[in-house]
Amino acid sequence: MESETTETIIRATGRSLCEYGYADLTMQRIAEASSVTTAAIHYHFDTKEELLDAFLDDLIDRFERQVDCEAADPRDRLAGFLDAVFDSEPDDEFPIALMELKAQAPFHNTYRERFRELDAALRGVVQDAVEAGIEAGHFDAVDTAEVARTVSTMINGSHVRMVALGEDPDETRRVVEDYLEAQLGWSPEGAA
Template sequence: MDAETSDDIMAATYRALCDHGFADLTMQDIADESSRSKAALHYHYDTKEKLLQAFLEHILDDFEDRLASETADPRDRLETFLEAVFGPTEDDRGDFPVALLEIKAQAPYHDAYRERLAAMDERMRETVADAVRDGVAASDFDDADPDDVARFVVTAINGAHTREVALGEDPSETRRLVESYLDRTLDPTPEMVA
């Protein structure tokens, strides 16, 4: 499939998930948001589950692009990471976090969903751990276990997602707490708070 078709289907899937949620989502809903017919969607993806697996892969690729940092500075890399996680997206639709949480809730029953979500979690932890490891090696950060810091930060981010959807809590509060944690853990003289 060409890039234009893929982009159209992924954008339509995003919009349909925002409008209908995971549980009520149909291939027709996605087709209605796309310039393609339902038959064309089935030509590229046999089932809704296959399409959603591709969508999760698309989200992971997009997230990878947002994490890309040109700088070697560990502090800047952590700031880029936090902005990728907590900053607004280009097409910020308020209902998408709900749909994503619904997909996460299906992970125990769908190996492919779990694998994609685990890959996203692993990529997040690697990004944080690598920045911490480099900062400790360069003596920019206090000695800290990079894997422990990464696990804590990513766990807080996952919790923030649930709190946003279930309780209506603004994720900026979690960002503030994560930045404070990083300051206390990595440097006794705070410089990380944006």
């Protein structure tokens, strides 16, 4: 659906958000970060909110493709999911930019809707993998929706801890792995 121009604009939005932060993000700066004129940006996106909404939509699409790895074995799917989620360094710019948008969500319903979509996607991947793992006899029987909800809350916590405390994502990953091991009787640590 996206044209090459809108894709260029969306990429430049991400870079500019990381560089200037939410408050100082302007159409002018996005134009400077891309080969697209402000007039062309305005042609595709009426407002900064609309532009950031498209940015979040694109982000969620890519994230879903990344975390929903197609491994047949549910254990590999769960391990691949954790690899994708915890694949950042402390003080990476991207998680910081995302946290700023989360803080803006109460004032922009479009952002909130996107974050809800993202949360549902995350929980869906975990729940499906856990269900498949139980069916295949790899995991203990658990309330799969509850496990997915807890993992998603821990991942949200990890994101804040990385941004606010500068904590290494590997530390929180261990907390999630310990939880999964206690619940499922299986450890994603050292999984393929």
